[in-house]
Amino acid sequence: MVIINVENVTKAFGKNTAVNDVSFEVEQGRIFGLLGPNGAGKTTTIRMINNILAPDTGSITINGQEASPLTQKMIGYMPEERGLYKKMKVGEQLLYLTQLKGVDTKTAKKSIDFWLDRFEAMDWKKKEVGELSKGMSQKIQFIATIAHDPDIYIFDEPFSGLDPINSETLKEVIIGLKNDGKTILFSTHRMEQVEQMCDDICLFNKGKAVLQGNLRKLKASFGENTINLEFEGDGSFLDVLKDVRINNRSTNFAEIRVLNGQSMQDILKLAMESAEIHKFERVEPSLNEIFISTVGEDNIKSEEV
Amino acid sequence: MDFGKILLVLKREYLTRVRTKSFILSTLLTPLAFIVFMAIIVIVTISDSEVTKTVGIVDNTDVLFERLHAIDSVRYKNVTQFEIDSVKSSVLNGEIDGYIILNDEFINQTESPTLVYGGSGGISFIESVEDHLREVVREEQLARSNVSAEVREIFESRPQLKSLKLTEEGEEEDNAIFGAAFGFILGLLIFIGVFGYGALLMRSVIEEKTNRIVEVIASSVKPIELMFGKLFGILSVALTQFGVWILSYVGLSIVAAPVAGIILEAQMKNLPPEAAEAAAANPAFDPSSLEQFIVDPSIFVYFFIFFFVGFLIYSGIFAAIGAAVDSEQDTQQFMIPVMIPIFIGYFLNLRVMENPDSTVAVIASLFPLTAPINMISRIAATEVPFWQISLSLLLMIGTFAGLMWVAAKIYRVGILMYGKKPSYKELAKWIRQG
Numbered sequence: 166m167v168i169i170n171v172e173n174v175t176k177a178f179g180k181n182t183a184v185n186d187v188s189f190e191v192e193q194g195r196i197f198g199l200l201g202p203n204g205a206g207k208t209t210t211i212r213m214i215n216n217i218l219a220p221d222t223g224s225i226t227i228n229g230q231e232a233s234p235l236t237q238k239m240i241g242y243m244p245e246e247r248g249l250y251k252k253m254k255v256g257e258q259l260l261y262l263t264q265l266k267g268v269d270t271k272t273a274k275k276s277i278d279f280w281l282d283r284f285e286a287m288d289w290k291k292k293e294v295g296e297l298s299k300g301m302s303q304k305i306q307f308i309a310t311i312a313h314d315p316d317i318y319i320f321d322e323p324f325s326g327l328d329p330i331n332s333e334t335l336k337e338v339i340i341g342l343k344n345d346g347k348t349i350l351f352s353t354h355r356m357e358q359v360e361q362m363c364d365d366i367c368l369f370n371k372g373k374a375v376l377q378g379n380l381r382k383l384k385a386s387f388g389e390n391t392i393n394l395e396f397e398g399d400g401s402f403l404d405v406l407k408d409v410r411i412n413n414r415s416t417n418f419a420e421i422r423v424l425n426g427q428s429m430q431d432i433l434k435l436a437m438e439s440a441e442i443h444k445f446e447r448v449e450p451s452l453n454e455i456f457i458s459t460v461g462e463d464n465i466k467s468e469e470v
Numbered sequence: 471m472d473f474g475k476i477l478l479v480l481k482r483e484y485l486t487r488v489r490t491k492s493f494i495l496s497t498l499l500t501p502l503a504f505i506v507f508m509a510i511i512v513i514v515t516i517s518d519s520e521v522t523k524t525v526g527i528v529d530n531t532d533v534l535f536e537r538l539h540a541i542d543s544v545r546y547k548n549v550t551q552f553e554i555d556s557v558k559s560s561v562l563n564g565e566i567d568g569y570i571i572l573n574d575e576f577i578n579q580t581e582s583p584t585l586v587y588g589g590s591g592g593i594s595f596i597e598s599v600e601d602h603l604r605e606v607v608r609e610e611q612l613a614r615s616n617v618s619a620e621v622r623e624i625f626e627s628r629p630q631l632k633s634l635k636l637t638e639e640g641e642e643e644d645n646a647i648f649g650a651a652f653g654f655i656l657g658l659l660i661f662i663g664v665f666g667y668g669a670l671l672m673r674s675v676i677e678e679k680t681n682r683i684v685e686v687i688a689s690s691v692k693p694i695e696l697m698f699g700k701l702f703g704i705l706s707v708a709l710t711q712f713g714v715w716i717l718s719y720v721g722l723s724i725v726a727a728p729v730a731g732i733i734l735e736a737q738m739k740n741l742p743p744e745a746a747e748a749a750a751a752n753p754a755f756d757p758s759s760l761e762q763f764i765v766d767p768s769i770f771v772y773f774f775i776f777f778f779v780g781f782l783i784y785s786g787i788f789a790a791i792g793a794a795v796d797s798e799q800d801t802q803q804f805m806i807p808v809m810i811p812i813f814i815g816y817f818l819n820l821r822v823m824e825n826p827d828s829t830v831a832v833i834a835s836l837f838p839l840t841a842p843i844n845m846i847s848r849i850a851a852t853e854v855p856f857w858q859i860s861l862s863l864l865l866m867i868g869t870f871a872g873l874m875w876v877a878a879k880i881y882r883v884g885i886l887m888y889g890k891k892p893s894y895k896e897l898a899k900w901i902r903q904g
Contacts, residue, residue, distance in 0.1 A: 178903070179903070212685075216689075217685065217688045218886075234472060242689040248686075249681065250486075250678075252486070253486065261482050262686065264478055265475060265691055
């Protein structure tokens with residue numbers, strides 16, 4: 166069942182068209198990734214889904230309803246720019262934010278206690294947020310997002326600013342939510358996170374949705390056109406290769422996308438002449454590679470990838 | 471608009487503000503300061519009348535003492551017959567508070583007499599002795615120069631102005647000076663309220679931006695709901711504070727005169743009978759004079775109306791400025807156009823107080839950006855025609871609606887914008903966009 170439907174949506178700020186005729190569908194109970202470099206239009210799209218901004222043209226429906234204050238209640242949203250009132254007590258703050266989502270006081274209190282307990286944060290209830298450590302306030306932020314028990318969870322760049330431990334916790338929580346039948350949409354500009362978590366993706370570039378669908382199928386459709394090469398010794402042979410794109414290169418590793426039917430055997434031969442090969446593997450392309458080959462190398466500023 | 475959500479925002483804004491120490495202290499200490507101020511005035515005037523100081527007069531002129539004695543028989547004692555050393559020792563003993571040697575040179579005004587006193591002098595005591603001496607010397611001079619009785623009368627006459635206010639009901643006593651001063655203070659209070667609480671609203675908006683919580687909230691409430699909730703929340707804080715101040719003022723002004731009367735009476739009982747008699751005959755302080763602090767409560771109704779609308783006019787702009795910038799340092803450029811009219815109102819307030827019916831005062835009290843401050847001053851100081859009050863309010867409400875419309879658009883775009891401080895051109899673009 167389609168739970169979020171974005172149809173031919175366009176949004177411009179003055180002369181800058183942030184989102185240009187974008188359409189995609191999010192299925193219930195799945196993890197959906199919005200990918201793309203910074204400035205591709207992900208946040209604007211997410212804000213429109215959350216009814217914070219209104220599209221210039223096109224329509225957005227949540228559960229069949231046009232985006233409105235009513236649909237806002239169905240969504241738990243954690244923006245990229247997130248924070249809490251520093252001088253407000255944790256308990257009061259969570260109650261306030263949950264009440265704003267239209268939950269009555271009693272239900273809100275019960276739900277907040279449940280989550281505080283689950284995150285082992287009950288002791289912080291009477292503390293001001295300013296007194297908490299960064300990791301603690303991130304947990305409170307997360308509770309604020311989910312305490313009204315929505316069906317849809319939207320996280321904009323959820324992993325930015327998280328340390329590895331909290332990143333891992335968040336990943337587990339997201340997967341846990343999916344197992345509870347909830348729908349999750351998140352955006353990121355870091356492709357490797359998507360590969361590990363997403364069922365479906367939509368690739369954004371310059372305000373347009375350039376590629377979308379089931380992640381596995383998408384990858385399979387590109388075929389095993391990529392070589393993961395592990396070696397020891399002089400890597401300079403990589404520089405003389407023609408008709409390839411090397412995406413992920415380090416002193417003893419390279420991800421080589423083979424273009425224009427260049428023979429993989431020739432690459433292996435050349436590699437064997439210059440270095441000791443530990444591993445030579447044909448694989449499906451990485452998402453990063455898919456993104457590059459979809460939008461074209463010329464369309465990407467190098468620092469954005 | 472969802473009023474339930476506006477109310478939630480309002481409640482949070484209100485409760486977090488009124489719980490702060492600074493709010494509680496400033497709300498409670500101001501009336502306390504007022505009580506202390508009034509008490510000091512009363513105590514000073516009472517203690518002046520209560521302590522009857524005695525001054526020994528060594529009269530070498532043979533004429534001045536009699537005249538002094540006629541003015542104040544309690545204070546002035548003739549000590550001419552005593553040795554100067556024994557006079558000095560009685561000052562040191564405390565039998566008398568001081569002494570003055572009066573010579574003929576003093577009447578000719580070739581020399582000034584000297585008051586020698588022990589213990590504390592007190593400015594009003596010295597001044598009154600000086601007054602008395604001037605009076606007796608002038609009288610003696612007049613007597614000596616044989617001027618006509620007519621001229622004497624001229625010198626003795628003390629013209630005083632009594633003012634009565636003519637109303638429909640007839641002539642009644644009116645304290646125009648107090649009314650004007652009171653109006654000035656009310657105008658000042660509105661100026662402080664609009665400016666101070668407007669700035670508080672602005673800081674509150676900036677705080678939500680710098681805390682990065684605003685987008686979380688925007689995913690639950692409309693920007694306009696958030697803005698109105700915050701605006702009326704801060705307004706409620708201001709009304710609470712002013713309400714406490716005005717209630718305590720009204721209460722104090724009502725009890726001030728009776729309480730001062732009781733205190734004064736108690737003081738009298740402790741005095742030696744002859745001093746009490748003198749004090750009663752020539753009171754330096756009349757407790758009933760405190761009754762002039764009691765004002766017609768309708769002025770407070772006007773005060774709240776004009777503060778309410780005045781705050782609404784300015785607060786939208788303050789909120790919009792807060793939304794447009796990322797930090798308080800960036801606000802200055804935008805604050806100037808807001809500060810100009812409000813400060814003009816503040817500076818004109820003195821003129822309005824001095825001359826509440828002048829053309830300047832009428833215009834200032836009608837112009838919607840200065841009206842909140844200047845109209846209340848006029849209402850307190852003079853009889854403002856009802857059509858002027860109504861017109862002023864209508865203009866203010868129109869201005870409020872127009873400014874709020876602009877402010878809401880800037881606010882809506884601004885709260886989600888981070889980074890570079892926008893130019894006026896960009897703000898205009900935001901308004902068109904919204």
